[in-house]
Amino acid sequence: MRRVFNTVLRYLTAVPETRAILRRIPFGSAEMRTAFELWSRPPYAYGVWNAAQQARALGLKMMSAIEFGVAGGNGLLALENISEKISAEIGVQIIVYGFDSGIGMPQASDFRDLPHVWQRGFYRMDAEKLRRRLGANTHLVLGEVSNTIPETASSIPPVGFIAFDLDYYSSTKSAFNIFDTESSRRLPRVYCYFDDIMYPEWACHNPYVGELRAISEFNEEHNTMKLSPIHLLRGMRPHPQAWNDQIYILHDFEHPDYNTNLTIRRGAVTEKPLK
Numbered sequence: 001m002r003r004v005f006n007t008v009l010r011y012l013t014a015v016p017e018t019r020a021i022l023r024r025i026p027f028g029s030a031e032m033r034t035a036f037e038l039w040s041r042p043p044y045a046y047g048v049w050n051a052a053q054q055a056r057a058l059g060l061k062m063m064s065a066i067e068f069g070v071a072g073g074n075g076l077l078a079l080e081n082i083s084e085k086i087s088a089e090i091g092v093q094i095i096v097y098g099f100d101s102g103i104g105m106p107q108a109s110d111f112r113d114l115p116h117v118w119q120r121g122f123y124r125m126d127a128e129k130l131r132r133r134l135g136a137n138t139h140l141v142l143g144e145v146s147n148t149i150p151e152t153a154s155s156i157p158p159v160g161f162i163a164f165d166l167d168y169y170s171s172t173k174s175a176f177n178i179f180d181t182e183s184s185r186r187l188p189r190v191y192c193y194f195d196d197i198m199y200p201e202w203a204c205h206n207p208y209v210g211e212l213r214a215i216s217e218f219n220e221e222h223n224t225m226k227l228s229p230i231h232l233l234r235g236m237r238p239h240p241q242a243w244n245d246q247i248y249i250l251h252d253f254e255h256p257d258y259n260t261n262l263t264i265r266r267g268a269v270t271e272k273p274l275k
């Protein structure tokens with residue numbers, strides 16, 4: 001019965017207009033909504049779902065989901081909603097953090113920040129108004145990320161998902177300091193979504209500017225941690241989408257749990273492990 005339902009849903013959700021309607025109707029499990037793109041922010045749901053699965057398999061009771069760059073708060077509210085639903089289904093408590101200056105974009109440093117697209121003062125927020133809409137498990141951390149991350153990063157549950165949406169190369173580079181913490185502060189594989197590697201078209205994103213440059217410098221500067229897309233992710237999704245190419249994983253190869261077998265822990269095989 002479930003197979004028939006999923007097949008029908010797969011056909012229905014193949015049509016973008018139907019998906020848009022179904023997104024507004026609160027039905028089905030978080031797993032099903034994640035598989036068929038039925039959240040307002042499908043890449044956030046994909047990252048949180050898979051990170052929470054990983055956390056549960058590792059026996060963790062809590063994890064963090066982060067948005068870097070909050071602006072008006074639509075993304076943070078979506079992340080909060082997704083995290084609540086996934087948390088209830090998977091049984092891992094998810095604490096959500098939104099980091100933002102609170103006063104819009106800082107001064108661009110140079111061409112690497114794409115000042116032809118963004119500039120100082122863009123995306124101001126009404127922090128008090130947003131705070132009133134947030135639940136108890138969501139925290140808004142205001143200030144320049146190069147200051148707020150060192151103050152916050154060492155006291156949060158293990159990070160499982162991060163949406164990077166700070167637009168600039170320089171801000172993204174600062175945000176990567178979230179990984180300069182003890183390995184107990186993150187899952188061995190952290191699901192990351194990079195918003196600013198496509199759109200607007202006139203940004204002409206390339207490896208020498210913006211988030212792509214920050215990613216490639218991170219990889220050059222770190223031997224035991226790498227940021228990498230999931231090879232052929234779009235080939236594994238029921239409805240391949242552009243965001244599939246915006247998902248990267250922070251691989252922490254020396255994390256004590258990097259080699260812990262998740263296949264057995266997730267119950268995907270029933271054999272007892274050989275001693």
Ligand SMILES: C[S@@+](CC[C@H](N)C(=O)[O-])C[C@H]1O[C@@H](n2cnc3c(N)ncnc32)[C@H](O)[C@@H]1O
Pocket residue numbers: 067068069070071072073074075076099100101102103104105106122123124125143144145146165166167168170171174
């Ligand atoms: C495009 S907006 C975020 C939009 C939001 N994620 C959404 O989906 O609704 C980018 C935000 O990044 C913040 N930002 C950029 N650089 C920053 C920095 N160095 N420190 C703190 N916030 C920064 C800006 O204040 C701005 O609100």
